Amino acid sequence: MSRFLSGLYKSLEEYTPGEQPRDKKYIKLNTNESPFCPSEAVVRAINRAAVEDLRLYSDPESKELKEALAERYGVAFENVYVANGSDDILSFAFMAFGRDGAVYPEISYGFYSVFANLYGIVPCEIPLERDFSIDYKKYCNTGKFTVIANPNAPTGIALPLWQIEEIVKSNPENVVLIDEAYVDFGGESALPLIEKYDNLLVVRTFSKSRSMAGARLGFAFASREIIADLEKLKYSTNPYNINRLTQKAGVAALSEDEYYMENCRKIAENRAFATEELVKLGFEATDSKANFIFVRSDKISGGELYTRLREKGILIRHFSKPAIADYNRITVGSREEMEALIEAVKKIMEEKL
Numbered sequence: 378m379s380r381f382l383s384g385l386y387k388s389l390e391e392y393t394p395g396e397q398p399r400d401k402k403y404i405k406l407n408t409n410e411s412p413f414c415p416s417e418a419v420v421r422a423i424n425r426a427a428v429e430d431l432r433l434y435s436d437p438e439s440k441e442l443k444e445a446l447a448e449r450y451g452v453a454f455e456n457v458y459v460a461n462g463s464d465d466i467l468s469f470a471f472m473a474f475g476r477d478g479a480v481y482p483e484i485s486y487g488f489y490s491v492f493a494n495l496y497g498i499v500p501c502e503i504p505l506e507r508d509f510s511i512d513y514k515k516y517c518n519t520g521k522f523t524v525i526a527n528p529n530a531p532t533g534i535a536l537p538l539w540q541i542e543e544i545v546k547s548n549p550e551n552v553v554l555i556d557e558a559y560v561d562f563g564g565e566s567a568l569p570l571i572e573k574y575d576n577l578l579v580v581r582t583f584s585k586s587r588s589m590a591g592a593r594l595g596f597a598f599a600s601r602e603i604i605a606d607l608e609k610l611k612y613s614t615n616p617y618n619i620n621r622l623t624q625k626a627g628v629a630a631l632s633e634d635e636y637y638m639e640n641c642r643k644i645a646e647n648r649a650f651a652t653e654e655l656v657k658l659g660f661e662a663t664d665s666k667a668n669f670i671f672v673r674s675d676k677i678s679g680g681e682l683y684t685r686l687r688e689k690g691i692l693i694r695h696f697s698k699p700a701i702a703d704y705n706r707i708t709v710g711s712r713e714e715m716e717a718l719i720e721a722v723k724k725i726m727e728e729k730l
C-alpha cells in the first residue's frame with residue numbers, strides 16, 4: 378500500500394477471484410466457466426473487419442445488442458441494460474441503491490460484501506438456514522436495498538418465483554436485485570415480474586450459460602426508471618464500457634441461442650450424473666440448480682479434497698469461511714471432465730482407506 382491511498386480504501390477487502398493458474402493444464406472446475414466454446418456465429422463475427430474497426434469507439438448505447446436482448450426476452454428496449462460483466466452492474470446497483478444499507482445472505486456471492494464495503498454501505502448479512510436454504514420471509518419488509526442470487530452461490534439452491542415475488546412486493550420503497558447468473562441451468566427467472574413491480578432489478582450474464590466469461594458481458598432488466606439510473610452512473614464513469622468485439626459477440630450469440638440453451642440442458646444432465654456418482658462415494662450434495670455442485674463428505678475435509686484433486690490436475694473451489702469449510706464447489710463441465718473427476722475422487726478415497 379502506498380502512503381497516497383485514500384483513507385477510505387485502506388481497509389478495503391477485495392474480492393478474491395478463483396485461481397487461473399498457468400503452471401500446467403488443469404481440468405478447470407473452479408470458476409463456473411462453460412466447457413463449451415462460443416457458437417460459430419460468434420467466431421465468424423470476430424473477423425478482420427471487426428478488429429480493424431477497433432480504431433473507433435464502441436457504441437455507448439450498445440443499440441444492436443440491447444435490441445437483440447429485448448427481442449430474445451420479449452421486453453422493451455428501455456427495460457434493458459448492458460455492462461462490462463454483471464459485476465459492473467452489481468457495482469452500479471450498490472452505488473445507486475444501497476445508501477440506506479444492503480441486505481443479502483451471509484453465504485452468497487463474495488462480491489456483495491466487497492461492494493458494500495467499497496461504497497460505505499452498512500451491510501446486513503442474513504445467515505442461511507441450517508440446510509443452506511434461504512428463508513424468504515427474512516427478506517420481506519427489509520426497508521433496504523435487498524440482493525439475492527437465485528440460484529444462490531455457492532450452494533446452488535434456488536427459490537421459487539412466488540417467494541421472490543413476496544420479497545419484491547413487500548419492499549416497494551427499495552430496489553430488490555435478483556442476481557440470475559445461474560438461472561439458465563434450472564432456476565425460475567423473475568423477469569416476468571418487471572412489468573408488475575418498478576423496484577425489481579434482474580441481473581444476468583453471458584459468462585456462464587453463454588460461454589463468454591472472457592468477453593465480459595452482463596445484462597439486466599428492470600423498469601425504465603431503474604435502467605435510466607444505471608445508465609446515468611455508466612455515463613458518469615465510462616460510457617464505452619463494452620468494447621466493440623464484445624458487443625458483436627453478444628449479438629452473434631443471441632442469433633444462435635438454441636445452441637446455448639441445449640448446452641445448459643447437457644450441463645443439467647452432467648450435474649445429475651456427477652451428483653449421483655459422488656453420492657455413491659459417500660458425499661452429500663445440496664439440490665443445485667446451477668452449473669456447479671456443492672458437496673461434502675465425512676471421510677475427507679473440504680481442504681484436503683481440494684489439495685488432493687489439485688495434485689491430480691483437477692481444480693475445484695474451496696472456501697475458507699467456517700460455515701462452508703467442509704464443502705467444495707465443483708463446476709459441472711463436460712461428461713468427460715465429470716468422469717475424470719469421479720475417477721480421481723474414487724482414487725483419493727481408496728488411498729485414504
Ligand SMILES: *Cc1c(COP(=O)(O)O)cnc(C)c1O
Nearest residue numbers: 462463464486526558582584595
Ligand atoms: C459469476 C457470477 C457473477 C459475475 O459474472 P460476470 O458477468 O462474469 O461479472 C455475478 N453473480 C454471481 C452470483 C456469479 O456467480
